[in-house]
Each structure stands twice: as structure tokens, then as C-alpha cells.
Amino acid sequence: MTQLPVPLENYLILAGILFVLGVVGVIVRRNAIIILMSVELMLNASNLLLLVFARIYNDIGGQAMVFFVLTVAAAEAAVGLAILVSVYRRKGSINVDGLNVLKG
Amino acid sequence: MLNVIVFWVAAFAAVSAAIRVITIRNPITCVLHLIVTLIALAVIFLQLSAEFIALLQVIIYAGAIMVLFLFIVMLLNLKRDEFEPNPLRGIRVVGLLVGASLLAEFAVIFAGTDASLQPASAGFGSVESVGRAFFGDYLFAFELTSILLLAAALAVVVIAKERKLVHLEES
Numbered sequence: 001m002t003q004l005p006v007p008l009e010n011y012l013i014l015a016g017i018l019f020v021l022g023v024v025g026v027i028v029r030r031n032a033i034i035i036l037m038s039v040e041l042m043l044n045a046s047n048l049l050l051l052v053f054a055r056i057y058n059d060i061g062g063q064a065m066v067f068f069v070l071t072v073a074a075a076e077a078a079v080g081l082a083i084l085v086s087v088y089r090r091k092g093s094i095n096v097d098g099l100n101v102l103k104g
Numbered sequence: 105m106l107n108v109i110v111f112w113v114a115a116f117a118a119v120s121a122a123i124r125v126i127t128i129r130n131p132i133t134c135v136l137h138l139i140v141t142l143i144a145l146a147v148i149f150l151q152l153s154a155e156f157i158a159l160l161q162v163i164i165y166a167g168a169i170m171v172l173f174l175f176i177v178m179l180l181n182l183k184r185d186e187f188e189p190n191p192l193r194g195i196r197v198v199g200l201l202v203g204a205s206l207l208a209e210f211a212v213i214f215a216g217t218d219a220s221l222q223p224a225s226a227g228f229g230s231v232e233s234v235g236r237a238f239f240g241d242y243l244f245a246f247e248l249t250s251i252l253l254l255a256a257a258l259a260v261v262v263i264a265k266e267r268k269l270v271h272l273e274e275s
Contacts, residue, residue: 023199
């Protein structure tokens with residue numbers, strides 16, 4: 001496949017929309033699990049951009065970078081959710097408005 | 105022609121499911137919609153001749169990471185009124201403003217993109233080509249990811265462990 005099915009800008013705009021949705025989710029939502037999911041959404045938008053430009057410049061390094069982003073996302077989700085479980089045990093809620101002390 | 109239809113269907117599915125992720129109150133429904141977004145993105149990855157990454161997206165992201173989210177949502181077992189106990193009204197306006205300005209910024213940046221498409225080399229995006237990149241140019245980073253995952257696993261065990269509320273000085 002030497003030609004992309006739709007113009008390049010469409011992929012970029014799709015990635016932009018997904019990233020913006022992730023940002024809005026982080027700002028608007030109060031549930032910590034959904035905030036983490038919005039972060040995953042942003043990571044996926046950046047993955048899409050990396051793949052688009054890997055394809056444009058015919059450079060496999062972009063795809064390797066996506067793999068590293070995937071690894072970091074897995075680690076981030078695991079640690080973030082562990083923190084949420086710990087917070088829930090302590091406070092009985094995962095509403096981020098209630099998290100105002102650093103000391104456990 | 106078929107490729108164009110596939111792109112638009114996948115893009116529409118991804119964006120509409122992503123909108124539901126940030127608007128629906130029930131966390132389990134949000135996780136399921138995020139899975140829809142991830143699988144639709146995997147279809148688009150296939151169009152960008154990234155077969156291996158699309159595979160990883162379905163297996164690791166939609167399979168493993170999202171199951172982890174689902175598991176935690178069910179473990180915490182939130183009551184309906186604990187989903188979003190205290191929605192702030194002003195924060196929605198702020199979110200919409202930030203989102204709109206960011207989208208405008210992206211539009212300005214992407215409108216100026218002028219990259220000509222290079223023809224993809226044979227086998228671009230296959231397991232073999234990505235594997236050669238991992239064990240060639242990116243060998244050090246690839247090995248570092250194993251340390252990252254080990255550190256994350258240890259951190260999860262330490263953080264989520266049930267601790268007795270006794271300080272060291274008192275014991």
C-alpha cells in the first residue's frame with residue numbers, strides 16, 4: 001500500500017480530536033479512574049501521530065517508539081490503579097476533590 | 105474506496121466512543137467504551153501499515169490494560185451516588201474552553217503540515233522489521249523497558265499491600 005486511503009490531514013485531525021477529548025476528560029471528571037482512562041486516551045492519540053509520521057517518513061523507529069509508549073502506559077496504569085486502591089482503602093472514596101493531603 | 109469507508113467508520117467509532125468515555129457517569133460503561141475506541145484505533149493502525157502495533161494494541165491495550173481497569177472498577181464496587189458525588193459547574197466551562205483552544209491550536213499546526221508520503225518499503229511494520237529495530241537501533245531502550253516493568257510490578261505490590269496503621273517509633 002503506497003497510498004494512504006484518506007488525506008494525511010484526516011489522521012492528524014483525528015489524533016488531535018482524541019487528544020483534546022482526553023484533556024477535557026482530565027479537567028472535567030472527578031472520578032480518578034476515569035481521569036486515568038482519559039490519560040490513556042491522550043497516549044493513544046500520540047501513538048496515532050507517531051504511527052502516521054512513521055508511515056510518512058518510512059521510518060520504523062516511530063513504530064518502535066509506539067511500543068515504548070505502550071509499555072509506559074501499562075506501567076502507569078498499574079501503578080496508578082494501585083495508588084487508587086490504596087486511597088480507596090484509606091478514604092473510602094476516589095473523588096479527586098477529596099484528596100488534599102500528601103501524607104498517607 | 106473500501107479503505108476510505110473503513111477509515112471513516114473507524115474514526116467515527118473512535119471519536120463517539122471517546123466522547124462517551126468522558127461523559128458517562130458509570131465507570132464500567134466508560135471502560136467498555138474506551139475498549140471500543142482502542143479497537144477502532146487498531147483498525148486505523150492497520151491502514152498505516154503497522155500490523156504488529158495493531159496486534160499489540162488489541163492484545164495488550166484492549167486486552168490486558170483495560171481488563172485491569174475493569175477489575176479495579178469492580179473491586180472498588182462504587183455505589184451509584186459515589187460515581188461523581190460533587191460535580192462542579194464551573195469546571196465544565198473551563199474544560200470546554202481549554203479543549204476548544206487546544207483544538208484550534210492543533211488545527212493551526214496541522215494545517216501547515218506539508219509532508220510528502222514516501223512509499224512504504226516491503227514488509228514495513230511487520231513483526232520482523234519492528235523486531236530488527238528493537239534488537240538493533242533501540243536495543244538499550246528495549247532492555248530498559250524490562251527494568252521499567254519490573255519496577256512497576258514491585259511498586260504495585262508495595263503500594264497496594266495492606267499496611268497496619270502502626271508507626272515504626274511506636275512498635
